[in-house]
Amino acid sequence: MAASTLGSTLSSVRLQIDRRARQISRLLATQGYRTVVDRARLKVSEWIKPRSFAWDVFPDDVTSADLIRPALPSSPNIAASEPMVINWVMGPAGPGSGGHTTISRVLNYLQDKGHTNRVYFYDPYCGDHKYYEMLAREHYGMTCEIGNARAGMSDAHAVLATGWPSAYGVYNARCAGKRFYFIQDYEPYFYPVGTNSVLAENTYRMGFHGITAGRWLADKLAREFGMDTDYFPFGCDTTRYRRDPSTERSGVVFYARLGTPRRAVELGLLALELFAKRQPQIEVHxxxxxxxxxxxxxxxxxxxxxDKLNEIYNTCFAGLTLSLTNVSLVPYEMLASGCIPIVNDADHNRVVLDNPSVRYASLTPHSLAAALEDVICARDFESVSREAATSVASRSWDTAGATVEKALRRALMANNQFRPRHSA
Known part of the structure; x- marks a missing residue:
């Protein structure tokens, strides 16, 4: 290597080292060592992350799903009083999945009413089936048959997709049964604009009958995609989440899931930083x-x-729970415990919650912090707290289950083809 080239290379290296040294020095001085460590971990993760596309669906299911020439699966007739046979197609999940908790509540309600449920895992990640079957039974109380969707499904009256990847499996499945779509959120919003967002959006064009969590989704999908939709109201487990009048409240609480960008965690943390400066005597959970x-x-x-969460709610005046898409189950849980939820003001939240005890605020740190302050400064918080708990006292997951049962039955009966009956 020529001396001039070597000198130029060394000069460039020294320039970059000096630049990084000054950057690290500023970060240490202003944000501390943990920020430096986090930045380094982020850079390393960028170096080692896969360079191929990460599929959330089996690619061959995408290529097999011809939306131009859809297959028309047969759908068995059902009598008005006949128990339904229902195939649920879902991704496997670990403990604590809110979506799977809702599915299991409705599924188990239908099971108790005498209908036959089958669960089929749709798993493009090729996880261990037996392990996830164990979790489904132990954590979600599923007692029905659990199989693998890719191995084929038995005929049923209704076949339900429960998320956009499973919708491709349901669309391509050869089993009989009217196709339904159990939809808990607008999943194209889960991704930046790109392949996954388009693949998710296309599932709303598959001709399934949608059954959605709350009215906002039902209206949106009917309006934008022409889907036939029904919706069920959010329930609340008031046997688990309940107000304890003997507990002294001294804090506020924030539901923060970094892995779900639609929960706007970063904005919530900025709001709490402002709130903590204004109200340092209030504990933050x-x-x-x-x-x-x-x-x-x-x-x-x-x-x-x-159970622990109910204890936390009962020590707090208010809770910050943000959602940029369909609302989570958290606001109703807070209300049941007498903790006032602060929710970002958006149509999708107001339509679904429809509760006078919920407080809404613009999605800015200052507005959210001010809303928290308004609650803790309320003149008669005990009365406010009691009203909040009372407002959801009649909410039950049985109501949600019964609504889904009626929607399935109504759509199946409408799908019946006329067959003349002859007396013996």
């Missing part, structure tokens, strides 16, 4: 994720059991 250092004092609960 965070659950959903384990956090390191934050620029304010807080109690880090991480993932907690429902």
């Amino acid at each position: 965070i659950f959903g994720n384990d956090f390191g250092d934050l620029p304010f004092k807080f109690t880090n609960h991480g993932l907690v059991s429902p």
